[in-house]
Amino acid sequence: MPPSDSRRPAPQAAARATEQRLVGLNACRAAFARRPQDLRKLWLTATRQRELRDMLAWCVRQRIGYRIVEPAELEKLSGSAHHEGVCAAFRKPAAPSLDALLAALPAGPALLLWLEGVGNPHNLGAVLRSAAHFGAAGVLVPADEGASLSPAVLRVAEGGAEAVPVLAIADRARALTMLRAAGFVLAASTPHRAQSLYAAALPQRLALALGAEGGGLPEAFLAQAELRLRIPGSGAVESLNVSAAAAVLAADWFRRHVPAATD
Template sequence: MSTTERPDSWAITSPRSDRVKRIAALSGRSARRKQGRFRVEGPQAVRSLLQHSAPLVRELYVTADGATAHPDILELADAHAIRPRDVDPSILRAMTRGEEDGAAASMAAPQGVLAVADLPSASLHAVLDTLPDGPLTALVLHGVQDPGNAGTLIRAADASGARAVLATTGTVDLYSPKVVRSATGSLFHLPVVAGIAPEDLSPALHDAGISVLATSGYADHDLFTTELPTRGAWIMGNEAHGLPQEMLDTADLAVRIPLAGDAESLNVAIAATVCLFETLRRR
């Protein structure tokens, strides 16, 4: 049985209210697409959202403990004329349950802070047109399926100074709660474009003067000794299968990461981190 709130009601008292159910449903991709919104959990991610993408914020929920522990978030909200709603931890717990995470996935409130934001609508060409001239790095996710890996990849791109993260169709939804949590705020620090048709990727990058870079255990070139282009986009593939041959064929340069031990390969997030920071080191 649901509890319907009056439109002018500010307090949320029931974890079974329609509003709570709507926010919990954002665990599912179909609900995110239908509502045009996604959920951001925890103080670090919400803080980054408010600092870098405040116009996207539509709702902000804070528990008493969250307000006490993170007064800077309330100050940021006030600076952007965003009015937070005070809620009980049980309400926040109910908001974080959903079909992708499972009913018992979040047994504690997400550190007292949760926001609902509009899905960004930036296009590939719009983002590429805003990139500066000169040396730059971008990261491309092609068929990456694990949300934790995707979030870690976004975080590594941010930490290494990459200027954009691009994702082709077939990649996990970058605005699922698990990806947003794993990215720990980096999702809002640099432009992110999802849903790119693979056949459109290389031509668009080349038009922007950006070389396509790939990794392969069978590549002739060693990452640490090969000259890298000053403007490049590293493409990282599926966890189990890597990059398909047709994507490798479009790369301007493919390199292998030399392995000194007996491991046959690296996790995609680790491989990307090595490539991104080697690029940063060169500069």
């Protein structure tokens, strides 16, 4: 018998490496609606059978494993108490490169969000939800920050992660060069030495950068921005939560540049 290769991952571990586990009704249904062929396994409580009958029927036709489980078992399987009665394993989608994303964009208005230091799952998920709602073409996250699309992020995104790709940027300088070559203007969200959002001219092709709670965007990154934008308010607090700020900024860009926004 040949010696076993301890470096080779076990079949189950290898499968998990290519798998994305989703929890929450909207997150699971959005993934199934866009890519049913990627569904690998489904767990749900009895109370969700009626709402998920299309997924169950697909599992039967495609011979995909599914189980009806108790809420306590589903919490263990999903790793979340906020599973909403369903957990699904999908094949991980391949994220496009920035080169491919920019090449595929049609001419005209386009919005990208660039996040620096935004690792909190609830903030990242909420940003993805807003990005999808306001038609962003992608969300850029520096690769060295290790932000991941965890089950918590995907649940909070409520399906937004299916509509908006998240790209890991390994070389910030190269990415900025590529964005500018594609006609994008870099705008930094900051309450310091910035124009009012409502008085500023927002370009059609905008890369909107937002930073982490507390620290905000690094000064070196702010120096790269052609625009510095602040969201006017009462002054009772210094600034908005990053996910709320992303929604306000994206909404104003959408209002100005997407004709359907005024319908």
